Amino acid sequence: MTMYYLGVDLGGTNIKAALVDEQGQILQEASRPTNLPRPAEAVCDDIAALCRELTAGRTVGGIGVGCPGTVDDRTGRVLYSNNLAWADFAMGDYLQAATGLPVRLANDANAAALGEALVGCAKGTDSAVILTLGTGVGGGVVLGGRLLTGYTGAASEPGHMVICDTPDAPLCTCGRRGDLEAYASATALIRMTREAMQAHPESGLWKLADPDTVEGRTVFDARDAGDPVAREVVEAYIHWLAVGIANLINIFYPEVVGLSGGVANQGEALLAPLRAQVEPMVFGAAYADKKTRLVSCTLGYRAGVIGAALLAAQ
Amino acid sequence: MTMYYLGVDLGGTNIKAALVDEQGQILQEASRPTNLPRPAEAVCDDIAALCRELTAGRTVGGIGVGCPGTVDDRTGRVLYSNNLAWADFAMGDYLQAATGLPVRLANDANAAALGEALVGCAKGTDSAVILTLGTGVGGGVVLGGRLLTGYTGAASEPGHMVICDTPDAPLCTCGRRGDLEAYASATALIRMTREAMQAHPESGLWKLADPDTVEGRTVFDARDAGDPVAREVVEAYIHWLAVGIANLINIFYPEVVGLSGGVANQGEALLAPLRAQVEPMVFGAAYADKKTRLVSCTLGYRAGVIGAALLAAQ
Numbered sequence: 001m002t003m004y005y006l007g008v009d010l011g012g013t014n015i016k017a018a019l020v021d022e023q024g025q026i027l028q029e030a031s032r033p034t035n036l037p038r039p040a041e042a043v044c045d046d047i048a049a050l051c052r053e054l055t056a057g058r059t060v061g062g063i064g065v066g067c068p069g070t071v072d073d074r075t076g077r078v079l080y081s082n083n084l085a086w087a088d089f090a091m092g093d094y095l096q097a098a099t100g101l102p103v104r105l106a107n108d109a110n111a112a113a114l115g116e117a118l119v120g121c122a123k124g125t126d127s128a129v130i131l132t133l134g135t136g137v138g139g140g141v142v143l144g145g146r147l148l149t150g151y152t153g154a155a156s157e158p159g160h161m162v163i164c165d166t167p168d169a170p171l172c173t174c175g176r177r178g179d180l181e182a183y184a185s186a187t188a189l190i191r192m193t194r195e196a197m198q199a200h201p202e203s204g205l206w207k208l209a210d211p212d213t214v215e216g217r218t219v220f221d222a223r224d225a226g227d228p229v230a231r232e233v234v235e236a237y238i239h240w241l242a243v244g245i246a247n248l249i250n251i252f253y254p255e256v257v258g259l260s261g262g263v264a265n266q267g268e269a270l271l272a273p274l275r276a277q278v279e280p281m282v283f284g285a286a287y288a289d290k291k292t293r294l295v296s297c298t299l300g301y302r303a304g305v306i307g308a309a310l311l312a313a314q
Numbered sequence: 315m316t317m318y319y320l321g322v323d324l325g326g327t328n329i330k331a332a333l334v335d336e337q338g339q340i341l342q343e344a345s346r347p348t349n350l351p352r353p354a355e356a357v358c359d360d361i362a363a364l365c366r367e368l369t370a371g372r373t374v375g376g377i378g379v380g381c382p383g384t385v386d387d388r389t390g391r392v393l394y395s396n397n398l399a400w401a402d403f404a405m406g407d408y409l410q411a412a413t414g415l416p417v418r419l420a421n422d423a424n425a426a427a428l429g430e431a432l433v434g435c436a437k438g439t440d441s442a443v444i445l446t447l448g449t450g451v452g453g454g455v456v457l458g459g460r461l462l463t464g465y466t467g468a469a470s471e472p473g474h475m476v477i478c479d480t481p482d483a484p485l486c487t488c489g490r491r492g493d494l495e496a497y498a499s500a501t502a503l504i505r506m507t508r509e510a511m512q513a514h515p516e517s518g519l520w521k522l523a524d525p526d527t528v529e530g531r532t533v534f535d536a537r538d539a540g541d542p543v544a545r546e547v548v549e550a551y552i553h554w555l556a557v558g559i560a561n562l563i564n565i566f567y568p569e570v571v572g573l574s575g576g577v578a579n580q581g582e583a584l585l586a587p588l589r590a591q592v593e594p595m596v597f598g599a600a601y602a603d604k605k606t607r608l609v610s611c612t613l614g615y616r617a618g619v620i621g622a623a624l625l626a627a628q
Contacts, residue, residue: 079603174597240479243479250472255465
């Protein structure tokens with residue numbers, strides 16, 4: 001008998017859910033607006049309703065939920081979520097009582113990383129580090145098929161690894177300067193693009209956007225159109241991202257580093273120069289018989305629900 | 315019947331070996347000079363002789379060896395060791411043929427970290443990061459009782475995590491600038507002390523040492539004697555070490571971070587200000603119900619042989 005699992009990706013805007021089989025294939029999807037602000041219990045009631053809707057008489061082994069914020073899967077508690085405005089909520093117990101199913105929790109970036117590691121860009125490997133280059137830099141580490149969650153459940157925040165500890169380094173929303181998120185998020189790329197525009201009124205960047213309408217892709221488009229200012233920004237961005245990735249390779253030496261999020265949509269235009277920068281930064285690279293593969297993630301926005309469901313299957 | 319294991323700590327100067335029980339207790343120790351340069355096989359013949367000497371009729375389950383350099387425990391090969399001048403040597407096979415015992419290999423810093431994690435400063439915990447502050451910054455990560463070794467066996471080189479990527483950051487022997495080793499090794503502390511002496515002929519540091527005789531402890535001694543220049547150096551050193559440790563906590567959130575090596579002999583004089591610096595650098599520290607403990611290692615130079623033996627027992 002095939003066993004199915006429910007994966008939930010709880011976001012500040014939408015609750016996405018999917019019925020997933022043990023191979024990570026989605027059978028059916030559903031979603032509802034999160035409708036914040038409202039009590040955690042009300043959000044969980046909607047999650048339970050989505051789960052019942054998707055189950056529809058099938059045999060379901062459990063529910064996995066990816067949540068923004070800090071969760072402790074061992075206790076089933078959301079310790080803190082800025083996006084949801086939750087603090088120390090016993091989500092696992094509440095959802096288990098509402099559905100009668102066992103519940104597993106993960107940070108949302110971690111759930112997505114588990115999906116990519118098990119059935120996406122790192123399928124079949126023993127170790128993967130997944131970085132999401134979006135508003136922030138999210139991350140997840142999967143070793144031997146299991147998420148690295150640490151003592152508190154809050155492990156795997158590579159975005160808050162400082163790579164340039166100087167007083168004038170850019171400030172991160174976490175309050176510190178010079179961490180990977182301050183250099184390699186889409187937000188950071190947009191900030192660097194804007195700064196270059198202000199400094200270079202002659203730049204071709206102005207043909208593609210105003211400072212207010214700059215997106216992550218703008219500087220890549222201007223670079224492709226031959227603008228030297230844009231080329232410098234892209235090179236600086238790739239350098240910082242390479243420093244962060246090389247640090248993670250020197251720490252984990254994973255089989256795969258996978259990139260997701262808006263900036264990663266550049267594909268090989270980003271990956272090829274990135275690999276060239278990362279490689280000489282890897283300690284002992286000259287003697288290694290095997291190299292970490294640096295690739296794009298493959299599951300897109302579905303990584304979260306798939307990873308959450310596969311967590312429930314563990 | 316009690317099972318014993320042999321642990322070997324292979325250094326550039328000495329081969330240390332011990333017979334160890336499953337609880338990590340040493341029954342007997344022995345050592346010989348490594349006598350480099352000589353062929354890898356000759357060194358292994360001496361290791362085998364030491365092992366026979368220590369076995370003396372007891373039931374031994376296997377041999378673990380900690381080697382300087384990059385090893386791949388899955389294939390039993392030393393991929394590269396600068397200290398030993400070995401490249402791609404099948405040490406596991408050779409030593410197994412010479413002794414008739416199964417052989418496990420680890421990097422020497424990793425072997426010591428495993429010892430500290432299992433029976434030393436992090437005994438009874440589920441996750442530990444061990445840093446050795448010596449000539450370089452060595453490290454090992456133990457998760458769920460197992461060493462993190464990565465895809466190639468070369469994982470856990472936190473010393474080569476860049477924390478200050480600027481063109482004028484200090485140069486590491488690995489060829490890159492601004493990594494943790496360039497800021498937090500004993501070598502780096504001595505360099506910083508010398509620089510402060512040159513810049514401050516009035517400093518009390520000159521009463522304790524010449525630039526040629528500076529040791530890691532010199533600047534701590536001068537600080538304790540009230541020298542303001544020494545206080546600044548100690549504060550800078552602790553700051554850089556804190557940045558590196560906080561990065562590792564943000565990545566692993568381990569239950570324990572243990573420090574060993576000469577600088578760590580300062581004990582609480584180092585640890586107390588270090589904890590105060592690290593704590594606010596930890597992402598989400600305000601919401602964490604549990605904190606990483608920052609402690610001194612407890613096994614001293616025996617960590618290597620004990621950890622190697624316990625690796626053989628796994």
